Amino acid sequence: MEKMTRRTFLKRGLGFLAAGILTASGGYSYARYIEPHMINITRHTIRHRLIPRGFDKFRIVQFTDTHLSDVYTSKDLDKVVQKINQLKPDLIAFTGDLIDKPHLYQDHQRALSALQKLQAPFGKLCVYGNHDHGGYGTNTYKALMEEAGFQVKRNGYERLRLTDGSSIEIAALDDLMLGKPDYEGTLSQLSADVFSILLVHEPDAALEIGGYPVNLQLSGHTHGGQIQLPFFGPLITPPYGKIYTDGMYTLNDTAIYVNRGLGTTRLPLRFLAKPEIALFTLKCAAQK
Template sequence: MPKKQTRRIFLKRIFSSLLTLLGLGSGGYIYANRIEPFLLEIVHMDMKHPLIPQSFTGKKIVQFSDTHLGFHYSLQQFKKLAKTINNLGPDIIFFTGDLMDEPNKYSEINQLVPILQSLDAPLGKFCIYGNHDHGGYGSEIYRNVMETAGFQLLLNHSTSISLNNLSRINIIGIDDRMLGKPDIPLALKKVTPDQFNILLSHAPDVANDVSQYPVHWQLSGHSHGGQVKIPFIGPLVIPPFAKIYYEGFYRVGDEESLSLYVNRGIGTTRLPFRFLSKPEITVFTLKPEKN
């Protein structure tokens, strides 16, 4: 009796067939499975807005996302990632969700926490829930890991970062769109429109809703940049709520008032491949902008 075909096997077969059609064959398969997933790209970008206080000029935010530890991404790789992040000299670190692929099945949590603790950011480390952080009864596991490691988990909540008690920026985090309960008005309850506001959302497509509020930048992950992109066809692996915005920089809203950046993430999901979608760390340098 033939085995029931799983979604993962189905996608793997589609990907292999496409590579064959493109004339890449086994070489393309090996590249996508064993080479590109390790080709970490560090993307540098200015984060500009008139409301950024002058005292924050030059401060660096490092965003990383979607490590999916346990699914073809190891603790040794994560140690190297942490060293790379620290070498970038971040003032602020954001993790935008999906730390472990299956939190309730991950067996190396005791070794994971010290690595997260080693990440150094003098102005704070902040994180939000992704769908995999909630999945498999993982919500409290993820919370305990991140808070023990010195991250502030923002669950429909905001906080502020101040310098010399004179100037500040606000950081807002909402719950995951797939498996959580995001509440934008609740998250913005203590936020005023006359200060610079950054919102963290695992799912990028909520930007269409976020653009209706006094939020100036949104940082997201979730999409893996499509993870597998086929020339003339486009992304092969795009999850729900990353269909509209799946990679890079966008201006969103009727007046393009919201700047959105979608990080391609570090690990893989569903399939252990990356093709034309390298893993990414994003470094944002804060710069006040004249009106």
Template sequence: MKKITRRTFLKGSGALIPFLVSGFGYMYIRYIEPFYVHTVFKTLSSTTIPKELSGKRIVQFSDIHLSSTYTLKKLRRLVEQINSLSPDLVFFTGDLIDAPQQYKESGEIPPILKQIRAPLGKFAVYGNHDHGGFGTNLYEEIMRKSHFQLLKNSSVRIEGSDEKALVIYGLDDVMLGKPNLVQTLQNASQDFFSIVLVHEPDIAPEVARYPINLQLSGHTHGGQIQLPFIGPIVTPPYGTNYVEGLYTVQHTAMKLYVNRGLGTTRLPFRLLAPPELTIFTLNHIRP
């Protein structure tokens, strides 16, 4: 959790408090911003991206937190929105159900997620909520039935004809799982374009010790509630150093992108941290 001084809090919240306690302020943080999904477009350029993959699209989505707040109806609309972006690859970076053992509609999830179309594959990793509440096996079953390949300290390669490849690594959840960087990344090579999927972003400095081009994470919700001049009021464990957006990690060449996610947890509010879909376009460049 961030430490906020009284002066800083008053500076950031003074003009905002009247808005938040107003009827419109409540409606905005409860029913407007949480439903307004931003689409963020980024380009990934490298000489190691296979020529055949140049122009291909990756869609990352994260942190749905299915519950009475994020309903199956919203999930159906999300799938339609993802398909409208014409992805070639789809990555889900964890936290599907807010409280897995309390959720009564888990059987209705796979027929919805299965409709996501991605000709080069759909891949997912565990988040802390996916392991939490004895949800580990349930999440694995849901993703399998949804035709997502669950990467748990494992990898997959998409080969090019030019002796290049896109390598996708998936680490187990940092908080409640057993991520094994040595086992998973020991064969990483700078000859290939490598992407690591892991729910919590703050493991990035450890991932950056390996020849990885990009880490994709979620977990933080962008703080879920931010204040002007302050930023996020609260950030979760392993999500305090990297909160949202694109970073270059600590004197390395590795990039990190932190997706703000789609749902909410604990409180059904978002302020200055709108939900997000991220679209990455692969771009092969000549050496």
């Protein structure tokens, strides 16, 4: 259980205050019914000296935190799938929290049908989020995602190779909150001279990877706070999402990207934290 510090107490107080302001000003309808459906496709060019020529313009789409429920339904997921396929990704990565409450969710078949339609020539990868383990959902998530054509990575590693011999490395950690992330066993397999990507649900995992050659970390978990205030940022973010909360950061030689995700949890609201699909285009530093 998270310890209630003075800072946490004040932030939660501000959260309730903001909710009151939204309601009083008529902003509640916007935060409840409009912004949660305003999917923002963000585009990022990742230029690095270790990206080989063969991977120049290689496209990776990350989506995360769908939190499927009665609020965010399989119909919403269908729309996400259409948008992702329109981006023509080479690789798709889902960084956790597929279903909000796995022990209560009933629409697995329609969710499966939507996920099966995702297309990427180099495959579809996914990792566990805390909600995927929660509600006795560990095996359900694995079975559903594998049937949908995803490789479920739980402290996994692989080297993605092209026919020209060039390669990049992809590592994946188990969820930090309810899983068993193996930093040493997983990240020690990375090479210092090969471009590497880490998939992990919680962004603050970056604080533990300083001794390993991770070049790009893709995470979700925070939802960008779901409710942000101008000049203040996210009001409340979950454990392991306190330092890195929304967007791109740099720590040493690691670029850390925190995707705001698509669904909601606890409160079905988004305000100044639009749902997001992220497209990353790799760029060889030697190429113009």
